[in-house]
Amino acid sequence: MALYRALQDDGRISFVTFHQNFSYEDFVEGLRPVTSDEIDGGSGGFTLEAHDGIFKQIAERCALPLSSGGDPERFSLDGRRIYKMSIGEHGNPESDWVFNESIQNGYALFSFGCIDWRDPKYSDIEEIIRTAQETRPDEVVGRRNGIVKCTQIFRNEVDVGDVLIVSKGLRAFRAIGVVEGGYEYHPRPERNYCHLRKVRWLWHDTAGLPLDTITPKMFARDTIYQIGRVDPLDRRRIEDIANGMPGQLEVEQQSRPHVLIIDEINRANISKVFGELITLIEPDKRLGMENALTLTLPYSKRSFGVPANLHILGTMNTADRSIALLDTALRRRFTFRELAPDPKLLDVVDGIDLPKVLTTINKRIEYLLDREHRIGHAYFMGPGTRAEVDAVMRDKVIPLLQEYFFENWGQIRAVVGPGFIGVDKLQPPPGMKDQRERKTWFVRETFLDDAYSKLVSDAEPNADPDEEEEATGDSV
Numbered sequence: 001m002a003l004y005r006a007l008q009d010d011g012r013i014s015f016v017t018f019h020q021n022f023s024y025e026d027f028v029e030g031l032r033p034v035t036s037d038e039i040d041g042g043s044g045g046f047t048l049e050a051h052d053g054i055f056k057q058i059a060e061r062c063a064l065p066l067s068s069g070g071d072p073e074r075f076s077l078d079g080r081r082i083y084k085m086s087i088g089e090h091g092n093p094e095s096d097w098v099f100n101e102s103i104q105n106g107y108a109l110f111s112f113g114c115i116d117w118r119d120p121k122y123s124d125i126e127e128i129i130r131t132a133q134e135t136r137p138d139e140v141v142g143r144r145n146g147i148v149k150c151t152q153i154f155r156n157e158v159d160v161g162d163v164l165i166v167s168k169g170l171r172a173f174r175a176i177g178v179v180e181g182g183y184e185y186h187p188r189p190e191r192n193y194c195h196l197r198k199v200r201w202l203w204h205d206t207a208g209l210p211l212d213t214i215t216p217k218m219f220a221r222d223t224i225y226q227i228g229r230v231d232p233l234d235r236r237r238i239e240d241i242a243n244g245m246p247g248q249l250e251v252e253q254q255s256r257p258h259v260l261i262i263d264e265i266n267r268a269n270i271s272k273v274f275g276e277l278i279t280l281i282e283p284d285k286r287l288g289m290e291n292a293l294t295l296t297l298p299y300s301k302r303s304f305g306v307p308a309n310l311h312i313l314g315t316m317n318t319a320d321r322s323i324a325l326l327d328t329a330l331r332r333r334f335t336f337r338e339l340a341p342d343p344k345l346l347d348v349v350d351g352i353d354l355p356k357v358l359t360t361i362n363k364r365i366e367y368l369l370d371r372e373h374r375i376g377h378a379y380f381m382g383p384g385t386r387a388e389v390d391a392v393m394r395d396k397v398i399p400l401l402q403e404y405f406f407e408n409w410g411q412i413r414a415v416v417g418p419g420f421i422g423v424d425k426l427q428p429p430p431g432m433k434d435q436r437e438r439k440t441w442f443v444r445e446t447f448l449d450d451a452y453s454k455l456v457s458d459a460e461p462n463a464d465p466d467e468e469e470e471a472t473g474d475s476v
Contacts (some may be wrong), residue, residue: 418453
């Protein structure tokens with residue numbers, strides 16, 4: 001788990017559980033409504049946008065190249081502050097020109113009216129407040145007002161050498177650049193986007209990348225603010241993306257392995273969930289391989305391929321294979337590896353030889369049913385006392401055996417022994433005296449002291465404990 005958490009923090013491992021309602025839209029991509037609160041500068045209502053599923057997210061993360069950290073010319077974030085900035089209104093096609101012009105011309109355009117902030121006096125935020133108040137006499141303008149707060153950051157706080165990450169909504173980003181100039185004012189006839197800072201764009205992609213590529217947090221709606229001071233931020237991954245910009249320093253194409261774990265992989269409709277990935281996950285069809293394939297995704301219309309360094313690990317209980325038969329095409333693309341119960345992982349607890357207990361139970365289950373129904377060692381990895389082992393037997397193992405043997409208590413007792421399951425005799429009702437008495441079974445309220453030694457004993461007990469009680473006149 002320590003290794004898993006470390007890989008999770010590094011963005012190199014993801015986990016998902018399949019279920020009957022899991023779909024392609026959840027796994028690869030689908031359309032999701034985005035409200036105005038999630039659109040920079042939104043004006044109400046919602047739009048439908050392509051939303052990346054967990055498979056596409058990790059595929060795009062691991063497709064990013066790993067740069068050589070020892071290269072002296074490699075762009076580094078050392079000593080640089082990082083700011084999130086919105087350039088144009090994401091979701092509004094009429095403002096696409098703002099982002100496109102900024103990228104093409106090497107600057108970052110900033111809106112908030114047409115006030116000329118070049119005067120040196122505006123190095124003081126109080127002067128910004130005073131001027132903003134004059135232009136908005138009907139409002140109460142203070143430090144928290146957008147025009148004041150964002151202008152102060154854009155004009156005064158951002159230094160040459162700091163980094164801008166351009167947002168695409170609240171959950172994605174589409175450009176990374178380094179600020180190379182101070183505040184400039186260039187009036188426009190439409191009296192908006194008159195402010196700019198020169199920027200050297202290191203990377204940009206109008207389609208964007210998921211924000212969880214670099215941080216687990218969503219962007220805030222502020223136009224510009226510093227990020228990474230408190231919230232986690234993967235600065236190394238930002239450097240890798242920035243150094244992979246076409247036209248910049250060549251990047252070593254050696255990518256770190258990533259893993260997607262799919263728990264209960266057989267519980268979903270495999271062909272429905274994987275769709276065209278059935279073909280793309282083949283080893284020789286991966287990106288960079290001999291027969292590499294890409295396709296256009298149905299919702300985002302983006303070209304997509306599966307990286308060679310993405311490993312898919314599916315898990316399922318062997319006893320549950322009848323729930324859904326695996327698609328033959330998927331079976332051909334996976335290697336099947338059995339993880340059998342491993343008693344060696346268990347210890348002796350309060351004199352109870354748990355490795356031998358598990359081995360004995362599983363041998364009897366395999367004899368009466370089959371090897372697929374053996375009990376896993378995880379059941380016994382938590383208990384540290386006799387009482388806790390008893391609780392596992394009473395609340396987990398015996399109920400599981402009830403399902404396995406369809407309430408055939410004779411077979412359940414044969415598996416765990418008389419120390420756990422007691423037997424009594426039922427006399428025939430009045431008027432049926434000619435009928436034979438029958439046995440009735442029960443889980444003992446308190447397990448016998450030698451229940452575990454009886455369970456692991458290969459020899460038949462000399463006498464059934466319940467018969468001994470009956471012989472001495474004790475009630476069961």
